[in-house]
Amino acid sequence: MFGQLPYLVFALSFGAAIFGVARTLMPRDLSVEGAAGSLPGGVESAKEAVLVHALRPLYAIFVPFTMPLGLKPYRLRIERQFVAAGMVGVMSADEFFAYKITMGLFFEFSFGIVLAYVIMGINLPFPLHFLLLALGSFFPDFWISGVVSGRQLQIRKSLPYVMDLLTLSVEAGLDFIAGVGKVCEKAKHGPLVDELSFTLREIQVGATRQTALRNLAWRLDMQEIRSFTALLIQADILGASIGPVLRAQSDLLRTQRFQAAERAGAYAATKLLFPLILFIMPAVFIVIFGPIALNFIYGDMVIGG
Numbered sequence: 001m002f003g004q005l006p007y008l009v010f011a012l013s014f015g016a017a018i019f020g021v022a023r024t025l026m027p028r029d030l031s032v033e034g035a036a037g038s039l040p041g042g043v044e045s046a047k048e049a050v051l052v053h054a055l056r057p058l059y060a061i062f063v064p065f066t067m068p069l070g071l072k073p074y075r076l077r078i079e080r081q082f083v084a085a086g087m088v089g090v091m092s093a094d095e096f097f098a099y100k101i102t103m104g105l106f107f108e109f110s111f112g113i114v115l116a117y118v119i120m121g122i123n124l125p126f127p128l129h130f131l132l133l134a135l136g137s138f139f140p141d142f143w144i145s146g147v148v149s150g151r152q153l154q155i156r157k158s159l160p161y162v163m164d165l166l167t168l169s170v171e172a173g174l175d176f177i178a179g180v181g182k183v184c185e186k187a188k189h190g191p192l193v194d195e196l197s198f199t200l201r202e203i204q205v206g207a208t209r210q211t212a213l214r215n216l217a218w219r220l221d222m223q224e225i226r227s228f229t230a231l232l233i234q235a236d237i238l239g240a241s242i243g244p245v246l247r248a249q250s251d252l253l254r255t256q257r258f259q260a261a262e263r264a265g266a267y268a269a270t271k272l273l274f275p276l277i278l279f280i281m282p283a284v285f286i287v288i289f290g291p292i293a294l295n296f297i298y299g300d301m302v303i304g305g
Helices: 002-025 050-059 072-084 093-119 126-171 176-186 191-204 209-220 223-238 242-298
Strands: none
Touching: 050 093, 072 093, 072 126, 072 209, 093 126, 126 176, 126 191, 126 223, 126 242, 176 191, 191 209, 209 223, 223 242
């Protein structure tokens, strides 16, 4: 058991290195260029990742086998995640299923066969082979969830500034459509500005303001955006002025962001507790009591005078 411990440590280190490389090669910043790729059926895809592009000939083999599968709720959830990630056109749901199969086989071949059996000479039991297949197949789910979370974080960071700029534009005399156009012109390029640009295009080609705002809330799938669009839709239905609504929503977002920062600061102390107990306190005890223990061990200190 202990004789194989260095090999196990090496295997874990090798696996962590491969995982880190894979995470690096997977697409992270997949904001939509021109906002066309953020809708179902968008013609512009996000930047292709090296790993996805390299494995495309492999997972394309499994696509015919994944197409007959049902799994409609899971398929809809994956498609919704791709929309929220701004990655429509990069990979379909069937290709994603095939990619999951490919990654499972890739993990099994890399770690279970090449690393464990060929290099280290260890014949892994069947449950570990099954575990490697499961880990590899779930890796794409973790990846797409990370992409969605990263994109939503970018939107949350840019939302207060965009709201303030839209509020100032409307209060200066512009209507809502012109205000959104001014925001898209002046604000820094990012996922939120891209989505607003597409919303503006929807309105310009004939969609009603309410429909375009509902589509915006559906695409981004964020509570802040849903609240914002719900207020605008309600004001549009009642015929109320949008300026005061935008001002109130802007103040609310600023307050919520300040409260979120306070919660994150309070939670930081809890996060520091574990490394403090595990690493810092043992080091302090070693520094303080180490010399005393050495004196006792080597007999340089006499107890009781």
